[in-house]
Amino acid sequence: MLEIFKSIKLNAWEIEFYNKVNNARKSKEISEFKRIGYISLIQDFTLTFLYFMIPFATFFYYVLRNLPKGPIIPKMMFVTISVFNNLKQPLNSFIPTFFKVCDARTQINEIFNFLMLEELPCSEDRLIDGYDGTDDTSQEKVHDFVEEPMIRIENGLFMSKNIVDTPRKSQLLINKHDEGFLYEPSVKKEEQTNPLYKPILDDDFYFSEYSEYRVPLSNINFCCRGGDIVAIVGKKHTGKASLISSILGEMDKIQGKFELRGKISYVSQKPWVFFGSIRENILLGNQMNPKRYQKVIEVCLLEKDISNFKNKDNTEVGRGGVQLSEKQKLLICLARAVYADSDIYLFEDFLANLDPYIGYYIMKKILGPNGILKNKARVAIVSLAPYLPLMSRIYVMDKGQVVESGSFDTLVTNRNGLLHALLKTVEMEFKISAVENNRAYAQLKPEEPDDDATLRFISGWPGAGKIEFKNYSAKYREELDWVLKDVNLVIPPGVKVGVIGRTGSGKSSFVLSLFRLFDVTSGIVEVDGVDIKNICLVQLRSRIQLILDQPVLFTSTLRENLDPFNIHTDENIWRVLEITKLKEWVLGISEERMRRAKLMKTSQKGEGYEDLYQDGLALKISKKGANISINHRLSICLARTILHKSSILIIDETTTALDPQFEQLFNDIIKSEFSDCTVIKIAHRVKTILSCDKIIVIDQGNVVEYGDKNTLIANPESSLNSLIRLRKFEIF
CATH class of the missing domain: 3.40.50.300 (P-loop containing nucleotide triphosphate hydrolases)
Incomplete structure (x- = not known):
C-alpha cells in the first residue's frame, strides 16, 4: 500500500486520485449510506408507530368486548401502559440484536472453518525402514551426518490448496499434459473441453479463478538430512517455491510419500515483522538466552544497526517495520529463524535481496558448511551461482518436476555446464515495503501548498535535463542523522548515470532529493539552472519520470x-x-x-x-x-x-527481480526510447549499471566517487574497480 501512495505522490497524481476517490464515494459509498439511512428511518417510524398502535388497539379491543361491564378504570389503564412502556426496550433492541446475531454467526463460521482446516504434517518419525537417503533420479549418497532424512518425498504429487479445497474437491481430476498439469472438474463431457474450467499456464502468465496459484508438482523425489545444505534452482514458474510450500504443508499431497521430522523455521523472500520491539521480533515468544541471543545478533550482522538506535534492541519497529530498512527487516527475520534453533531450515531466495558482501558473510557464518546452522537440515532456493559449490546437493526444477539432482561437480560434469547456464537466467530479487499506521500518517506535516506565491510554474521546464547538486545535505526528520552529506556534482543533459552502493548507503535518498521529499535540507539542487525549491510540487514531480523497484x-x-x-x-x-x-x-x-x-x-x-x-x-x-x-x-x-x-528518467533498482533475457530487453527499450533523456539508474549489482556513461558510488550518504565509467574501471584504486573485483561473478 505504501508503494502505491509513494507512486501517486512522486507522480503528482494526488488531485486526480482524490477526485477518483470522491467520485467513487459519491456513486457507491454515499448511495449505500442513503440506503442504510432509509432503512433506519423506516425502522424508527415502524417502532414509533407500534408504540402508539399497540396500546391503542389493546384499549380499543377491550372497550368493544367489555363495554357493558363499564368503563376502563384508571388503575387498570396505568398498569397496562406501564407494561407497554417496559416492552419498548426489548423492541428497540430487537433489530440491532438480530444483526449482531447474524454477524456473530458469520464470525463463528469463520472460526469453525479455520479450526476444521487440515492439520499440517506432524513431525513424528514416520520413515520407511531401509531407506538409504537417495532418490530415484540419482544413486549418489547424500551426507552421512545423520542416518535418516529429515525431509523425504517419494514420487510426490502436490497441488495448491486453493485448487484442491473447492466445493467439488471429490470430483477433481488430474490430467497430465506436456506443459504440466491442468485441472478440470468431473462434470458433463462437453464442459470438460471448456477452457473456462482450466487455469491457463505458461512460463510468464496465467489466468485463474484462484487468486493465489502455485505451480503443481509431480514425480517429486527429494531428500535432505541433518547437516545437509540443499539448493533448489530453476527458471521462473518452474516449481521452486511450490517445493518449499509443499514441505511447509501449504500444498496438498495428492499421491506419493512425504515424511518430515523435526521443527521447521522458514525465512521468506518477503520479510515479515510485527508491531513490537526488535528483540520481541527476534525472540517471537521464545525464552531469552542472553549468550545465544548475542551470538545470533552478531552472525546476522545486526550489531551495528541495533547500536545506532537510541533504544537499542528495544526500539519499536512500527507497523509493518516502517522504522526499518528492507535489509534490516530481512536480517531480523533471519535472526528469528536462527534463534529458534529448529531442526529444519527453509529459505526462499532472500540472499538475492541483499548486498553481495552481506550475502557472502551470511553464507559463511550461517548457512554454509561451517556456519552456525551446519548441523541442521537446510533447504534454500538459490539464484546466485557462486553459492552452489557450497551445497551438499542441488535439485533442478522444470515444469513442476525435479529434472536433475546431484552435487555441483556432478551436475556440471555430467551435463556440460547446463546448471551454470541455467542459473544465468534465474537471478531475481524482491523488496517489499510496509504500511505506516494511520495515526502516524495523519500526524505528518503537510507539504507546502502549490498556491504559495514563492513557487513558480515554468513553461517547458525541464528542457535539456541538466542536474546539479551544490553542497547538498538532507535528512528525513530533524532528530535523525543526515542521509546525504555535502553532495557536489553535475549531471550533464542526456547522460546515462548509474548510482551504486551497499544496501542503506543512500542511493534511493540521492534520487528522492529531486522530488523534495526531505523535511530538513541544506544546499541547492538545480534542474536546468532552476532551484527545485522554487518550482511548484505538481510541476516538479510530474515532469520527472520514475520507475520504482516494485512495479505499481x-x-x-x-x-x-x-x-x-x-x-x-x-x-x-x-x-x-x-x-x-x-x-x-x-x-x-x-x-x-x-x-x-x-x-x-x-x-x-x-x-x-x-x-x-x-x-x-x-x-x-x-x-x-x-x-x-x-x-x-x-x-x-x-x-x-x-x-x-519527459527529459529526466529515474530507475530505482528495477531490474533486480528480472531474468537476464527480459533485463536485456528492458535496457534496450530504455536505450532506444530515452536516448535524448537524462537517465539515472540505481542498483546494487555492478552489471546493472555497466551500460551507463557515468557512475556515482555512494557510501554512508557520501558521494565517494563520480566520473566516467571507463576511467573509473581502469583505475585500480577506484571504489568502482574494488566493487567489480568483489562482485566479479555478476558480470560474467
Missing part, C-alpha cells in the same frame, strides 16, 4: 493503468504496447477471452467486446498486478513511462 499497478483495466486520467488516444497506447513487446501478449489474452465467451455463449461487460483491441485494453489487472508476471508488471510501468515521457 492499480486494481483497474490495462488502459487505466497505462493512462490513469484518459489523456491519450488508443492509438498512442497501442504504439507503446508494441514498443514494450506487450501488444502480442495483450491481443493473445483478448483472443482467448473472446473465444471463451463464445464457447459459453455469454456476453459479459468488459469480457465480451466484439473488437479485439477494445477488449485488450479492458483487460482487468488485479490488486498489485497479482494476476500477471513480474516481467509484464514492469513492462506496463515502462509503457506508462514512455507514454508520459
Whole structure:
C-alpha cells in the first residue's frame, strides 16, 4: 500500500486520485449510506408507530368486548401502559440484536472453518525402514551426518490448496499434459473441453479463478538430512517455491510419500515483522538466552544497526517495520529463524535481496558448511551461482518436476555446464515495503501548498535535463542523522548515470532529493539552472519520470493503468504496447477471452467486446498486478513511462527481480526510447549499471566517487574497480 501512495505522490497524481476517490464515494459509498439511512428511518417510524398502535388497539379491543361491564378504570389503564412502556426496550433492541446475531454467526463460521482446516504434517518419525537417503533420479549418497532424512518425498504429487479445497474437491481430476498439469472438474463431457474450467499456464502468465496459484508438482523425489545444505534452482514458474510450500504443508499431497521430522523455521523472500520491539521480533515468544541471543545478533550482522538506535534492541519497529530498512527487516527475520534453533531450515531466495558482501558473510557464518546452522537440515532456493559449490546437493526444477539432482561437480560434469547456464537466467530479487499506521500518517506535516506565491510554474521546464547538486545535505526528520552529506556534482543533459552502493548507503535518498521529499535540507539542487525549491510540487514531480523497484499497478483495466486520467488516444497506447513487446501478449489474452465467451455463449461487460483491441485494453489487472508476471508488471510501468515521457528518467533498482533475457530487453527499450533523456539508474549489482556513461558510488550518504565509467574501471584504486573485483561473478 505504501508503494502505491509513494507512486501517486512522486507522480503528482494526488488531485486526480482524490477526485477518483470522491467520485467513487459519491456513486457507491454515499448511495449505500442513503440506503442504510432509509432503512433506519423506516425502522424508527415502524417502532414509533407500534408504540402508539399497540396500546391503542389493546384499549380499543377491550372497550368493544367489555363495554357493558363499564368503563376502563384508571388503575387498570396505568398498569397496562406501564407494561407497554417496559416492552419498548426489548423492541428497540430487537433489530440491532438480530444483526449482531447474524454477524456473530458469520464470525463463528469463520472460526469453525479455520479450526476444521487440515492439520499440517506432524513431525513424528514416520520413515520407511531401509531407506538409504537417495532418490530415484540419482544413486549418489547424500551426507552421512545423520542416518535418516529429515525431509523425504517419494514420487510426490502436490497441488495448491486453493485448487484442491473447492466445493467439488471429490470430483477433481488430474490430467497430465506436456506443459504440466491442468485441472478440470468431473462434470458433463462437453464442459470438460471448456477452457473456462482450466487455469491457463505458461512460463510468464496465467489466468485463474484462484487468486493465489502455485505451480503443481509431480514425480517429486527429494531428500535432505541433518547437516545437509540443499539448493533448489530453476527458471521462473518452474516449481521452486511450490517445493518449499509443499514441505511447509501449504500444498496438498495428492499421491506419493512425504515424511518430515523435526521443527521447521522458514525465512521468506518477503520479510515479515510485527508491531513490537526488535528483540520481541527476534525472540517471537521464545525464552531469552542472553549468550545465544548475542551470538545470533552478531552472525546476522545486526550489531551495528541495533547500536545506532537510541533504544537499542528495544526500539519499536512500527507497523509493518516502517522504522526499518528492507535489509534490516530481512536480517531480523533471519535472526528469528536462527534463534529458534529448529531442526529444519527453509529459505526462499532472500540472499538475492541483499548486498553481495552481506550475502557472502551470511553464507559463511550461517548457512554454509561451517556456519552456525551446519548441523541442521537446510533447504534454500538459490539464484546466485557462486553459492552452489557450497551445497551438499542441488535439485533442478522444470515444469513442476525435479529434472536433475546431484552435487555441483556432478551436475556440471555430467551435463556440460547446463546448471551454470541455467542459473544465468534465474537471478531475481524482491523488496517489499510496509504500511505506516494511520495515526502516524495523519500526524505528518503537510507539504507546502502549490498556491504559495514563492513557487513558480515554468513553461517547458525541464528542457535539456541538466542536474546539479551544490553542497547538498538532507535528512528525513530533524532528530535523525543526515542521509546525504555535502553532495557536489553535475549531471550533464542526456547522460546515462548509474548510482551504486551497499544496501542503506543512500542511493534511493540521492534520487528522492529531486522530488523534495526531505523535511530538513541544506544546499541547492538545480534542474536546468532552476532551484527545485522554487518550482511548484505538481510541476516538479510530474515532469520527472520514475520507475520504482516494485512495479505499481492499480486494481483497474490495462488502459487505466497505462493512462490513469484518459489523456491519450488508443492509438498512442497501442504504439507503446508494441514498443514494450506487450501488444502480442495483450491481443493473445483478448483472443482467448473472446473465444471463451463464445464457447459459453455469454456476453459479459468488459469480457465480451466484439473488437479485439477494445477488449485488450479492458483487460482487468488485479490488486498489485497479482494476476500477471513480474516481467509484464514492469513492462506496463515502462509503457506508462514512455507514454508520459519527459527529459529526466529515474530507475530505482528495477531490474533486480528480472531474468537476464527480459533485463536485456528492458535496457534496450530504455536505450532506444530515452536516448535524448537524462537517465539515472540505481542498483546494487555492478552489471546493472555497466551500460551507463557515468557512475556515482555512494557510501554512508557520501558521494565517494563520480566520473566516467571507463576511467573509473581502469583505475585500480577506484571504489568502482574494488566493487567489480568483489562482485566479479555478476558480470560474467
